[in-house]
Amino acid sequence: MVAEGERRSWPDVVRAGLYGLVRHAAEPAGAEPGPQIERLIDKARADGDLDMLALALAWRAWVAVARRGDVDDRADDDLAKAAVMLEPAEGDPVIRATAHFRLAFSFLQRRLWELADEQFAAAEAMVDAVDPYTRDPLLHRAALAYDRVLVQLDWACALRELGDRHGIAARRDAQIGAIAAAESIDMPFEWRQDIKMAALVLDLVAGGERLETARAALEALPEDQRAAWEGFVHLAESLHPDVVGLAAAASAADRAIATIDAAENPAVYDLAVHQATVLEAALAGKRTAGLRSAEALAKQREKGRQASVAAMRAMVASERLRNERDQLARHALHDPLTGLANRRGFDRHVASLQASGVIQVALLLFDIDHFKPVNDRFGHPAGDAVLRRVGDILTANVRSGDFAARFGGDEFVLVLANSSEAAAVKRADSIAREVADQNWKDIDADLEVAISVGVAAGDPAKVEVLGRQADSALYQEKEARR
Ligand code: GH3
Numbered sequence: 001m002v003a004e005g006e007r008r009s010w011p012d013v014v015r016a017g018l019y020g021l022v023r024h025a026a027e028p029a030g031a032e033p034g035p036q037i038e039r040l041i042d043k044a045r046a047d048g049d050l051d052m053l054a055l056a057l058a059w060r061a062w063v064a065v066a067r068r069g070d071v072d073d074r075a076d077d078d079l080a081k082a083a084v085m086l087e088p089a090e091g092d093p094v095i096r097a098t099a100h101f102r103l104a105f106s107f108l109q110r111r112l113w114e115l116a117d118e119q120f121a122a123a124e125a126m127v128d129a130v131d132p133y134t135r136d137p138l139l140h141r142a143a144l145a146y147d148r149v150l151v152q153l154d155w156a157c158a159l160r161e162l163g164d165r166h167g168i169a170a171r172r173d174a175q176i177g178a179i180a181a182a183e184s185i186d187m188p189f190e191w192r193q194d195i196k197m198a199a200l201v202l203d204l205v206a207g208g209e210r211l212e213t214a215r216a217a218l219e220a221l222p223e224d225q226r227a228a229w230e231g232f233v234h235l236a237e238s239l240h241p242d243v244v245g246l247a248a249a250a251s252a253a254d255r256a257i258a259t260i261d262a263a264e265n266p267a268v269y270d271l272a273v274h275q276a277t278v279l280e281a282a283l284a285g286k287r288t289a290g291l292r293s294a295e296a297l298a299k300q301r302e303k304g305r306q307a308s309v310a311a312m313r314a315m316v317a318s319e320r321l322r323n324e325r326d327q328l329a330r331h332a333l334h335d336p337l338t339g340l341a342n343r344r345g346f347d348r349h350v351a352s353l354q355a356s357g358v359i360q361v362a363l364l365l366f367d368i369d370h371f372k373p374v375n376d377r378f379g380h381p382a383g384d385a386v387l388r389r390v391g392d393i394l395t396a397n398v399r400s401g402d403f404a405a406r407f408g409g410d411e412f413v414l415v416l417a418n419s420s421e422a423a424a425v426k427r428a429d430s431i432a433r434e435v436a437d438q439n440w441k442d443i444d445a446d447l448e449v450a451i452s453v454g455v456a457a458g459d460p461a462k463v464e465v466l467g468r469q470a471d472s473a474l475y476q477e478k479e480a481r482r
């Protein structure tokens with residue numbers, strides 16, 4: 001697909017194919033996806049596809065943490081950049097929703113639940129737009145609802161270690177809301193069962209006492225699903241020594257530690273270890289050193305987590321500012337209609353040429369002939385289309401070292417560094433011919449466009465003089481034509 005897309009110059013197909021390679025390499029059995037991600041990043045950047053670039057950066061950050069286990073500066077940077085790229089409310093909803101998902105998973109890997117929740121919410125906001133595209137429209141929505149329910153349980157486990165009752169209650173409320181939203185969504189039956197289990201366990205983590213209900217629900221599960229939830233129910237039992245008895249709670253904690261997959265559910269596993277320590281102290285009838293250490297560890301972990309959330313928010317804010325500044329600079333130096341530089345962009349280019357030590361520069365000044373009547377006869381939108389087309393022709397003629405700008409109105413300029421006057425005249429004639437030979441009929445059947453040009457070449461320090469010379473050459477050509 002990538003090769004075919006490249007052969008036919010279909011950039012969208014190439015990017016979609018590269019994304020497929022990333023997805024495939026990122027499967028557990030896949031090769032290290034790094035090289036494919038780099039290819040996708042380069043391509044998305046070269047094509048200016050910010051949605052795909054955000055998705056690729058989110059993948060790179062996810063791989064750094066999930067596969068290699070390292071949280072590095074680049075991963076932070078990738079996450080902040082991707083989050084800001086996805087902030088404008090336009091773009092391809094499928095790619096954007098997928099990128100929000102991947103960002104959410106990256107944040108989950110780092111226990112930044114607040115941020116993950118925001119990314120899930122952002123994905124949810126575009127789920128309606130995603131539906132018509134996906135083969136199984138409900139799956140996206142269902143996966144989102146499912147994830148939002150399960151995230152609350154992890155988060156609540158971390159809060160339980162801290163004894164934060166208000167925090168846990170908030171997680172339970174959020175989960176109840178997420179479950180209500182999930183009710184009307186069509187999803188696989190096992191997912192419904194998972195949601196039910198997550199709700200029962202979270203309720204027990206919050207201090208609820210429906211242990212029997214949870215046990216019965218566990219027993220009713222098919223075998224592999226039961227294996228996945230068994231440890232959670234042991235954990236729930238260990239959290240209720242007043243109901244099951246201290247010794248039974250302690251052995252439930254041991255079973256929880258033995259059954260919960262620490263890699264798969266680190267926050268739940270950590271709570272089991274913490275609770276085992278709490279029960280050991282209760283059995284010993286004193287605040288053991290282990291308990292003190294466990295409490296200190298939980299506090300420290302939360303402090304670090306909060307610091308990471310704050311740091312990430314600060315990075316996103318500064319990335320947003322940097323972006324706005326870049327955009328302002330772009331707007332200040334560019335003409336929005338043609339995308340070419342404007343007068344200020346031209347001035348800045350000339351200043352950098354003068355500073356660079358270039359000894360000869362040529363100015364090619366273009367002005368569309370009888371442009372005012374084009375507007376009058378064919379309408380202003382047709383006039384705009386003509387200006388854009390001329391801009392495209394100039395852009396296509398920009399070689400390395402050249403610079404094109406629109407001075408405003410129907411006046412354009414091409415600056416050639418280190419070009420002789422004769423070479424510049426040749427380029428000018430060829431561009432004027434290209435303009436005349438355009439198929440203008442697709443803008444209007446009666447439209448014809450011609451452009452006049454004036455050329456001057458000389459010392460870059462005297463650009464103003466050259467500009468006047470080019471202008472009078474242009475004027476003479478216009479007069480001659482009339
Ligand atoms: P000449 O052959 O002498 O160059 O005559 P002209 O009609 O091309 O020259 P003139 O400078 O009188 O007309 C330029 C016109 O360009 C006037 C203005 O309405 C139009 N114009 C300027 N900016 C825009 C724009 O952004 N879009 C459109 N559609 N027209 C524009």
Ligand code: MG
Binds near residue numbers: 410
């Ligand atoms: Mg004109």
